[in-house]
Amino acid sequence: MTTLTGRFFEQAARYGNKTCFAYRDVSGWHEISWSDAARQVQSAMAGLRAAGIQPGDRVILLAENCPEWAVFDLAVMGVGALVVPAYVTHTLNDLSHIFNLVSPKALIASSEELTTRAVNSAEKNSSLTLVWSRENEDVSAASIQNRTLKSWSDLLDNTVTEPVEPHPAESTDTCCLILTSGTSGLSKAAMLSHKSIGANVDAAVKILNRFNFGENDRFLSFLPLAHAYEHTAGLHMPISMGSEIWFCESTDKLQQYLPEVSPTVATAVPRLYDLLYGRINGQLKNASAFKQWMFNQTLRLGKKRIAKQPLSLPETLLDSLLDKLVRKKVRARFGGRIRYFISGGAALNPVVGEFFTALGVGIIQGYGQTEASPLISVNSPDWVKLDSVGRTFEGVDIKLADDGELLVRGDLIMNGYWEDPKTTTETIIDGWLHTGDLATIDSDQFIRIIGRKKDLIVTSGGENIAPSKIESMLSSEPEIEQAVVFGDGKPWLGAVLIPASETVDASNRNDILNAAVQRINQELNQSERVRKFIVQETICSTDNGLLTPTQKVKRHAVLARNEADIAALYSK
Numbered sequence: 048m049t050t051l052t053g054r055f056f057e058q059a060a061r062y063g064n065k066t067c068f069a070y071r072d073v074s075g076w077h078e079i080s081w082s083d084a085a086r087q088v089q090s091a092m093a094g095l096r097a098a099g100i101q102p103g104d105r106v107i108l109l110a111e112n113c114p115e116w117a118v119f120d121l122a123v124m125g126v127g128a129l130v131v132p133a134y135v136t137h138t139l140n141d142l143s144h145i146f147n148l149v150s151p152k153a154l155i156a157s158s159e160e161l162t163t164r165a166v167n168s169a170e171k172n173s174s175l176t177l178v179w180s181r182e183n184e185d186v187s188a189a190s191i192q193n194r195t196l197k198s199w200s201d202l203l204d205n206t207v208t209e210p211v212e213p214h215p216a217e218s219t220d221t222c223c224l225i226l227t228s229g230t231s232g233l234s235k236a237a238m239l240s241h242k243s244i245g246a247n248v249d250a251a252v253k254i255l256n257r258f259n260f261g262e263n264d265r266f267l268s269f270l271p272l273a274h275a276y277e278h279t280a281g282l283h284m285p286i287s288m289g290s291e292i293w294f295c296e297s298t299d300k301l302q303q304y305l306p307e308v309s310p311t312v313a314t315a316v317p318r319l320y321d322l323l324y325g326r327i328n329g330q331l332k333n334a335s336a337f338k339q340w341m342f343n344q345t346l347r348l349g350k351k352r353i354a355k356q357p358l359s360l361p362e363t364l365l366d367s368l369l370d371k372l373v374r375k376k377v378r379a380r381f382g383g384r385i386r387y388f389i390s391g392g393a394a395l396n397p398v399v400g401e402f403f404t405a406l407g408v409g410i411i412q413g414y415g416q417t418e419a420s421p422l423i424s425v426n427s428p429d430w431v432k433l434d435s436v437g438r439t440f441e442g443v444d445i446k447l448a449d450d451g452e453l454l455v456r457g458d459l460i461m462n463g464y465w466e467d468p469k470t471t472t473e474t475i476i477d478g479w480l481h482t483g484d485l486a487t488i489d490s491d492q493f494i495r496i497i498g499r500k501k502d503l504i505v506t507s508g509g510e511n512i513a514p515s516k517i518e519s520m521l522s523s524e525p526e527i528e529q530a531v532v533f534g535d536g537k538p539w540l541g542a543v544l545i546p547a548s549e550t551v552d553a554s555n556r557n558d559i560l561n562a563a564v565q566r567i568n569q570e571l572n573q574s575e576r577v578r579k580f581i582v583q584e585t586i587c588s589t590d591n592g593l594l595t596p597t598q599k600v601k602r603h604a605v606l607a608r609n610e611a612d613i614a615a616l617y618s619k
Contacts, residue, residue, distance in 0.1 A: 050241045051222060052088070052125035052213045055286055059085035062262070062289055068114035069293040069308075071300075076293075076307065079114055087114075087203050089211045091122030094202035098153070098177055098195075102127030102214050105149045105224065109133045109142075109165055110157035110181075111296035112268050115199060117282055119155050120223075120272070122202070124241075127214030128152075130223040131236070132273035134596035135161060136589040142168035144233055146175065149224055149465060153177035155199075159185040166191050218242040221462050225275045227417050228595040236465035237275070243420040246458035247279050248287045250440030251422060255288065258428050260312065262289035264386070267310035269295035274597050275421040276391045281314045309382035316392035317399070318598045320410070321523045324399045325547065329525035345373040349405025353433070374407035387411050387428065391421070392597060394496045396519040397434040404433065412436055414496060418461045418480055424494050435493040445488065446479075452500055453486040454479040485513060502602060504535045510574040512540065514602070517567070517575055524563040526550045529587050531605045532577065533613060539578040541616055543609050545586050557582070581612045 049057065059067070062081040069078045079087075100106065106123045108130055110116050123130045131149050133142065135157075146169040154175060156162040162180040167190070169175045176194055180186050183198040216222070222244070224236040255261075266285045270277035285292050293308045295301055331342055348366040351358060358366060378385060387409040390400075395412045403410055411428060414436030415421035423445075426437035439445050443457040456479050463471035474481055485497040498513025505511055514532035521530035521542065528547045534540035544560055553559055560580065568576040587593035587600050593608070594600055606613065 050124065050213060050216050050218065051244060051283055052121045055088065055121050056085055058286055058289055066291045068117060069291065070114050071304065084114065084118065086207065087118045088121045088125065089207045090205040091118055091202040092125045092211045093205045093207050095122060095126050095128070100126055100128050100153060104128040104153065105131050105151040106153045106155060107131045107133055107145065107151045107165065108155050109135065109161050110155065111135055112272050112294045113296060114294060115203065116272050117292070118203070120282070124222045125213040127216055129221060132223070132225065132278065134271050134273045136596050139164060139168050145226065146172045148236055150174040153179070155179045157181045162186050163190045166194070216241060218245065224465050225278065225417050226273070228597045228599055235467060235470065237417045238462040238465055239420050240462055243459050243461060244279055244283055246442060247420045247422045248284045250442060251280065251284055251425065252287050253441065254425065254427055260288060264288065264290040264311045265308065266290055266292045267295055267304065267308050267313045268292050269298055269301050270314055270316065271596060275417040276415065277314055279420060279422060280389060280391065305380065305382040309384045311384050311386045312389065313385065314389045314391065316598055317390055317395045317519070320390065320395060320399045320403060321519065324402055324523050325525040329549065341369060341373055345369040346402065346405045350401060353401060353404055370407065377406045377408060381408060389413060391415055393599065394436060394515065396523050399523055400433040414494060416482055418474065419455055420459045420461065422459070423455055432493045435495045437494065438492045445494070447486065447488060451485045451497070453482045453484050453494065455482060456480065504532070504540070506534055506574065507536055507538050512575055517571065517577065520567045520570065521564070524567065526559050526563045529600055531600060531602050533606055537617055540576065541613065542577045542580045543583050543605055544580045545583045579616050581609060581616060583609060
C-alpha cells in the first residue's frame, strides 16, 4: 500500500482541475483544484526539508479546519515526519502536556493567539526550534522566545520546479500521533500508521462505493481535524473517494455554512444530534396543534417504514405529502442535498437515530477508537440496526472477553502509545486491542456498546449499570443540556444535571427537570432509574476543564466538582 501522501498525489493526477478543497472568507467561498492542492503539498514538503525537518521529527499542527491544515498534514507525512494534531481549544496546561510528551521540533499554528499560547506552553521545552504562523508579523519576537519564526507563506509559496518525492516510508511506519480524548486523565498519543489509517479508509470506501458514493460527493468538514475520527473519515477517506472537502472552521459557523455548501456527506458526533433533537422538540412545543399533528404523523409513518411495516393506501398518500411539507424542510436545515451523516465518536441514542431517520435525514452510525485509527464498525445503508454500531469492516476480527469487553484485531490497530510501552502492552495483548468498552454481539455480528468498563456503576445491591446510556437519554431531553449519572456502591442512582439555557432561569426549574427525569425513568428498568438529582449551574466546557475537545463530558471531573453535594444527597 502506498503512503497517505502518495495516495493523495495519485488522486490529484487523476482529478486535475476538479475541486478538491474549498474554504470561505469575507468575500465568499473559494475552491482549490486537486492540481493546485498538490502543488501546495509539494511546496510545503520542499519548505519543511529546507528548514531542516527530518524523518521522525514531530510537528505540532494547531489550526482551525482549513485547506492548509490538510496540506500541512500531507506534507509533514510526506517528508517522513510525524504530524501531531492539537485542538485550538487546548488550554495552556493541555499544550504543555503535549509538548512534554512528544518533544516536537516544529509548530505550525494559525493565529497570533494560538502561536503565543503554544509557545508559552513550551517555555521549558528545548526541542521546539521552528515556528510557522499564518501571519508571522503579528507575532512578537519576544513571544516566540528566540525560536525561528516563519510565515505559512514560506511553506506554501515555494517555487517548485522539480517533483518533490515523498520520503520512502514503509506502510507500517507511524505517520501521526493522535491524542486520545483524556476523559479520565491526561491524553496519550496513539501512533497511527499509513497502513492502519489506509485500512480504515479502504474498508469504509468499499462499503460506500456500493451506494454510489465517490467523486460526485461533497463533504463538509466541521469536526476538529485533530480528532482521529475527522482526520480519517473527514479528510483521508474523501481524498480516497475523489470527493470535495469544504472546510468549516468552527461549529459556530455550521448553521450558516450548511445551506451555502449543500453537502451530501458530513461526519458528526452524537452530541450534535442530541442537541438538534432537543432543539426541534423544544420548538415543537410552541408550534400550532396542526403543525404538531403533521410532525407526529411524519414520525409515525417514518418509523413504520424503518420497521418495514406496510403502509395502507391513505398512509402512503399522507406519507408522500408529509415528505414535501415536513421532511423537505428538515432536510433544508442541512443544505437540502444531504445523503447521509456519518455518526461516530460515541454510541448514538437509538431514539435520536430513529427520530432523524424517520424525518428523512439518513444517519450511518459507526463506532471506533483513536487506537483503531479509529473506525471499527459501521451500519451499512442497506442493513441498519439503529440500536447498534453496526458490523466490523472487512479484515477486522472481534470477540468478547470473559467480562464482556470488546476486543479488536486487524491492520487498523495502532503501533502503540508514544513513549508509553507499559500502557501499550496493557492495551494490546497478543495482537488484540482491548477497547475498554463493554459490548454485546448478536447473531448477525452487529455490535452494541453497553458502556465504558471503567465507568461501570456497581450499586450496593450488586447491579451492574452502564451510565452512558442513561446520560445520553437524559441529555436528549430539551430541558437538559448535559448529565452525569453516579451511584457506585450506593443503593440507587443519582445524576448531576446541567440545565439547557431556556431552563436555567425558570422559576420552577427543579419541577421542569424532575418531569424530564421521570419521562426517562419510564423507559428504564427499576435499577437504572435516577431517584434524585443535583443541578450544576455551569455548563461543561473545554474552558472549565469539564469537557474534552471531542465534546465528551469528563465524568470524573464533574463528580469531583460536585462531591460534597452528592454526599449530602445520600445522607438525606
